[in-house]
Amino acid sequence: MTTQWLDLDTVPALPGLFMRAVLRRGITGKKLPDLGLRTQISIDPENLTAYRKVCGVVESSLLPPAYPHVLAFPLQLKLLTDKHFPFPLLGLVHLENSIQVLRPLAGLGPFSISVHVENLQPHDKGAVFSVITRLEDQLGLLWQGDSRILCRGVKLEGSPEAPLELPDVQLTERAHWHAPSDIGRRYARVAGDYNPIHLSALSAKLFGFPQAIAHGLWNKGRVLAELREQLPDSGYQVDVRFKKPLLLPGDVVLKSSADAASGQFTLTGTNDMPHLQGTWQPLDSSVQSPN
Template sequence: MITDWHTLNREPSLPGLYLRAATRRKITGTTLPDSGLRCWVDVDPQRLAAYRNVCGYADNGLLPPTYPHILAFALQMQLLTAKDFPFPLLGLIHLSNRLRVLRPMGAVNRVRVSVQVQNLQPHAKGATFDLVTTLGDQLGSLWEAESRMLCRGVKLEGEPLEQVLDSTLPLSEVAHWKAPSDIGRRYARVSGDYNPIHLSAASARLFGFPSAIAHGLWLKARTLAALVDHLPAASLEIMVQFKKPVRLPSEVTLLASAAGSSGDLRLISAGELEHMTGHWRPLA
């Protein structure tokens, strides 16, 4: 597919995009748009510091490997609420996330963010697509990621392809932390992601959840912050699948194992309830 790229002069404004998302509740088609969005974005040091604080990252002079998601969020929102995007944004389910750090992200002050959607596939509960995001500077590509999203109720022809991540290394406890009742609101303030299912029990119940649940990308960020001593600064791929939601408040345990430059991870809570599985690998 050839992408029809549109370059924006500035980051989109989130309030208007949230209003657009709130008023779109119907599936309008089964074809993804071939358009993509690009924009140069400045790294705000205060927002970066607040993000590190919420996610547990130390300031090592590098952008955290999950921070490009924050830089791209407004652009992603504009893409997913555009008239030619066929699925309602509210109700999309984040199934998995794969990111690749191509070069060390130090002294990064201004980046070009690109977002597009592709790879529409049938799923047992609807259809999935990949939200693809890339980050670059004047020297070229720095970082790239695919977030696999599920839209329930979409009917596509074909057999669903299931993606399974199995741990192959022995795992042991690496970290244990609390996910407090307000972490959804705290993460929303630094990320811009004010999805109601994360903010409070009252707002989550409007969408069928008995309590607020933690953001999947906060769980991934908090996990990578705990694994910082195991992860190289670049030439790295990190893949996770999101399992059962983490209801707030909760306590979770991170299990991990490293073998050279590779490792597996698993995030669980009481009763061996599995919330996230994944691995990290060197780039070929």
């Protein structure tokens, strides 16, 4: 599928897109659109500072490795609420997330940021697809993200792929922290993602949750803040699987393998409830080469 790119003059405004997401109901097809969106963007230093604070990231000359997802959120929302996108946004489930940091994430821009969807596959609970996000500068690709999203109720031909099992390795506790009841609202103010399941117990109950749940990308951003000493400035990939929701408020423990070029980590809560499982590893030279 060849992506048909639409270049936007500015970053999309969120209020109208939220309304479009609320009003959209029902599955309208089984084919992803070939539409891609891209625009120029510069980073707001105040927003970056707020992100570092809410995710526990220390001050640095480099951008936090999960921060480009925040920059891309308006584009992602516009694409996923486009009339040609076949699935309603409300109810989609973020299953997995992978980021590749090809070169050091330095400076405040301007950057080019783009999003498109691809790789629709059957899943035992419906269908999954990828939202691909790319951040580029004048030299080419800096960072790439792949968010694997589940839409329940879609029937596709074929058999679901079995998830890859991670090898057993020894993990030791690296950090623990408390996720307060308002962390969903605090992260939303930074990321712009006002999904009601993250905002309050009352709004989360409308979607079947007993309490508000922490945003998966907040969990990942907080984990990467703790793993900063194990990750290089660039040339690496971090993959996570989102497991059970983290109900707010809640306490979590981060465990990881020994310091090395590759490794594993887990984020667990009460009674060893798994919330997140992941790996880090170096990129090979072909992936790191500029476009």
